[in-house]
Amino acid sequence: MSLVELSHVVKRFGTNTVLDDVSMTVAPGEIIAVIGRSGSGKSTMLRCINGLEPIQDGRILFDGAVVNDPQTDLRALRQRVGIVFQSYNLFPHLSVEKNITLAPRVVKNMSESEARELAREVLRKVGLEEKIGAYPDQLSGGQQQRVAIARSLAMRPQLMLFDEITSALDPELTGEVLKVLEAMAGDGMTMLLVTHEIGFAKRVASRVVFMHQGRIWEEGTAAETLSAPRTQELETFLSAVLH
């Protein structure tokens, strides 16, 4: 059974159609790279999956629950779907530890000592255990992004959404963040990532989805889709990002 299922999803901002009849499925353990130009609807699709954006038509299922049904408990759902943003969005007034333990403490009522242990564990995963007492503005962009990933992991999600998480980083810092993603892939995490890192997509993703003008224009296995695009649009896009 698929973990996520989008069927005929339509999303509009006013008269502007951002997602136009989008259908796709994500199986547990899959790593899907979503690529495409700015404005093609990639990020919006991600934000619809955890209910940050309402949709106008179609249906989104997560683990059997209809995300766009007003009856669905979105809070419960979001505890199982992690999302990491391009701009990190760490809480500036909280230490790294408190950033990570906030949600487990107040949402899951975890004890302070248990939460601290959890913070150590997830920080170890992203290689930043020594930064547990630091504040966000004392960290580099790459470190902040790794803390943001750790913060999501602390909720033990079944699905992770990554929204262009390396777009604000220089190549060196991008590398350290991608390494973390690769390790998570090795752990079997189901991931949906919007990215411009074509090389990374080729290496890590099981599937690639190319979006164009709000539609899924082309999809397939990473190796095939990226080395032998079937559409002119994907070919143009790939040559633009690779050069």
Place this chain on the structure above:
Amino acid sequence: MGYRFNFRDVFAQQDFLLEGLVLTLQLSFVAMALGLLVGVTGAALRLYGPRPVRAVVATYVEAIRNTPLLVQLFLVFFGLPSLGIRLDATTASIIALTVNLGAYATEIVRAGLQAIPRAQIEAGVSLGLSRLQVFRYIVLMPALRVMYPALASQFILLMLATSVVSQISAPDLFHTASIIQSRTFRDFEVYIVVAALYLALALAFRLAFAGLYQVAFARR
């Protein structure tokens, strides 16, 4: 121009002055605490409340900010008894000051809340926090930090403005001054002393607020 200052008669009444000073401080602290409570509630309702509630809060804010505090005070003290609500001068003063500060605080807090990027709220919501938890744990402290300087200034203005309560004979610092003046006829001296006391209070408040900022927003 042969005026000879004589402060002795004024200083002879220092216990009396002190009583007035204490009431001025009490009025200030109570109104600050209640006014801030009104401000936070008002701002939250103004931003996140249902549309009619937002309109009510906006009307309250504009009505208060565009009328004199003295008039508001008289409405509470002399107006409400017509409705059968009879208040002593101190209670009426606290109500008027709170209502007045609450309106200004609502605007200051609103600006502070709006300064918090939407992305922060989204990050919190995405972790499964409720709207209230997002407000309490993610928005409130950074917003308070942004609004702190404006709020501190407003508090000091309020402390100075408490002097109007003398008009309904609440025995505050300024009211005691008037009484000492009528006993001693040392107008100039009395008001110099009172001015110096208000100045000292305002400076002390500024210092206290600066210290409080360190305690509240310093790390660890």
